[in-house]
Amino acid sequence: MNTVSRLLKLIQTRLPLIQAPMAGVQGSRLAVAACRAGVLGSLPAAMLLAERLCAEIEAVRRQTDRPFNINFFAHKQPQADATQQAAWLQALQPFYREFGLSEADVAAGGGRQPFGEEQAEIVLRYRPAVVSFHFGLPEQTLLDKVKSSGAVVMSSATTVEEARRLEAGGADIIIAQGLEAGGHRGMFLSRDLTTQSGTFSLLPQVCAAVSVPVVATGGICNAATARAARDLGAAGIQIGTALMLADEADTSPLHRAALQSSRAEHTALTNLFSGGFARGIVNRFIREAGPINPAAPPFPLAQAVAAPLKAAAEKQGSDEFSSLWAGQNAPLAETGSAAEIIGRIMAGWGNVPEDSER
CATH class of the missing domain: 3.20.20.70 (Aldolase class I)
Known part of the structure; x- marks a missing residue:
């Protein structure tokens, strides 16, 4: 066989x-x-x-x-580290200030x-x-x-x-x-x-x-x-x-639009969204904070601090802080x-x- x-x-x-x-x-x-x-x-x-x-x-x-x-x-789920979490929050403070966010907005739970x-x-x-x-x-x-x-x-x-x-x-x-x-x-x-x-x-x-x-x-x-x-x-x-x-597929309208644009030609591995290495379409968050940021806690703990930025930006109709996961051949994806x-x-x-x- x-x-x-x-x-x-x-x-x-x-x-x-x-x-x-x-x-x-x-x-x-x-x-x-x-x-x-x-x-x-x-x-x-x-x-x-x-x-x-x-x-x-x-x-x-x-x-x-x-x-x-x-x-x-x-x-293996890592133990949450308060010092590491604080350093990650500090690294993203410019973005938090921009959206009027604070430590109180940090998401609860450890993600995946x-x-x-x-x-x-x-x-x-x-x-x-x-x-x-x-x-x-x-x-x-x-x-x-x-x-x-x-x-x-x-x-x-x-x-x-x-x-x-x-x-x-x-x-x-x-x-x-x-x-x-x-x-x-x-x-x-x-x-x-x-x-x-x-x-x-x-x-x-x-x-x-x-x-x-x-x-x-x-x-x-x-x-x-x-x-x-x-x-x-x-x-x-x-x-x-x-x-x-x-x-x-349940791909969001913002994600679909990115996949169908010239932006899909540029993807990168990043640890910003979860702490694990993942490939997605490059946006402002990846350009300005990464793509690989040493302050990010290990997978999946980075998500707690990154998630409020995604929610705040998407509320304004922006995908610049979203995890737009996509492979390198994304421009060849078709509808149907x-x-x-x-x-x-x-x-x-x-x-x-x-x-x-x-």
């Missing part, structure tokens, strides 16, 4: 494509549309409280009987939550076909619960070393995340950005290093890039930015239904093994 067939058997879809989970720009509507298009739809769970996550899972189940993926973050017992119990309750992780894998006892649910486990690797670690840790599928990808880097063994490489350098190295199916993501946005990923050994592809203009976009991209993949029908 070739790697494409192995992937399709694991994710139980007609086509070897995964809709990337994108917190903030999608919910169950896009996941359902992807499932109906014959690919693996995904729900981003890291920013959802348990009640909301269960509601989203149930919304998917009401609208399709196709397999889908639930994505969680597996980072790591996978824990509560999330594991939800997996056991709903038993999704696939569970994916960003920032490595959860601790063994939690991963054992996921495996006992019958779910296939996927996780993102940004280096060959991370890919080997994921395979050894029990991942059934590895997502090779190239440097072109929008949103948060899945880095979990190092914060050294010099270890990061583009999709079409990373992909063949990961394919050579592991025995599980490898899915390519980052910069894959049309038929040509899908074909290139397959030629370099990918068992399948994952697309995110390419679906941000889809009819079923999710099914239409997926169809255009998969036209470059070629024939799918006949035994892949599910």
